[in-house]
Structure formats: C-alpha cells, structure tokens
Amino acid sequence: MNATSRLSRRAWLKTTIMAISGAAALPLLGRAAEAAPPKVSKAVAHYQDHPVGRKMCGTCRYFIPAGGVTGRGMMGGAMGPGMMRAGHCRVVQGQVSPRGYCLLYQPA
Numbered sequence: 057m058n059a060t061s062r063l064s065r066r067a068w069l070k071t072t073i074m075a076i077s078g079a080a081a082l083p084l085l086g087r088a089a090e091a092a093p094p095k096v097s098k099a100v101a102h103y104q105d106h107p108v109g110r111k112m113c114g115t116c117r118y119f120i121p122a123g124g125v126t127g128r129g130m131m132g133g134a135m136g137p138g139m140m141r142a143g144h145c146r147v148v149q150g151q152v153s154p155r156g157y158c159l160l161y162q163p164a
C-alpha cells in the first residue's frame with residue numbers, strides 16, 4: 057500500500073465515521089445527546105499494537121487511559137498512572153494499548 061492509497065483510506069474512514077455518527081445522532085434530536093457515537097472495529101481502523109514513529113494511542117485525542125481522564129495533564133491527560141495499561145478509545149472498539157496505533161489517530 058503506497059502513501060496515497062493509505063491517505064485515501066484514512067480520509068474514507070473519517071468520512072464514513074462522521075456519516076455514521078451523524079446518522080446515529082438523528083433519532084436523538086430533541087433529546088439530550090448522551091449516547092456516545094458508534095465505534096468501529098479494530099480491523100476497520102487497521103489497529104496495531106505498536107506505534108508508527110511517535111504516533112500512538114497514548115498521544116491520541118481519542119485515547120481514554122485505564123484510570124479514566126482525570127484532567128488535562130501532559131499529552132491530553134494520557135500521561136499518568138494509567139499510561140502503561142491498556143485503555144479505551146472513543147472511536148475504536150475494545151481495549152487499546154497506549155503504544156498502539158490506528159489510521160484514525162489524531163494528535164492530542
């Protein structure tokens with residue numbers, strides 16, 4: 057896979073997630089939007105258990121550390137006691153490693 061097709065796939069994934077999130081939100085109009093947007097599978101996001109350079113879940117805006125987000129500390133709150141344990145992601149299903157990575161990565 058070359059860089060152009062990888063970028064195209066990333067753009068497609070983001071567009072798809074935004075469309076799904078928007079469609080899922082329609083029935084909630086008029087109510088408090090408490091539900092989280094649907095998450096994609098690790099396979100769809102091309103999740104891997106190792107970083108790409110300095111890009112990793114622990115520095116991603118979607119990462120939720122094992123201990124939860126207790127504040128906006130270093131690296132978007134990802135640094136701290138929960139940094140070394142598996143956490144969760146706001147957009148990808150299941151547990152994710154702080155040193156993992158996927159195509160939906162966004163710097164914190």
Ligand code: SF4
Pocket residue numbers: 101103112113114116117118119120144145146147148152156157158159160161162
């Ligand atoms: S979006 Fe991807 S890189 Fe970011 S926390 Fe979730 S799984 Fe990790």
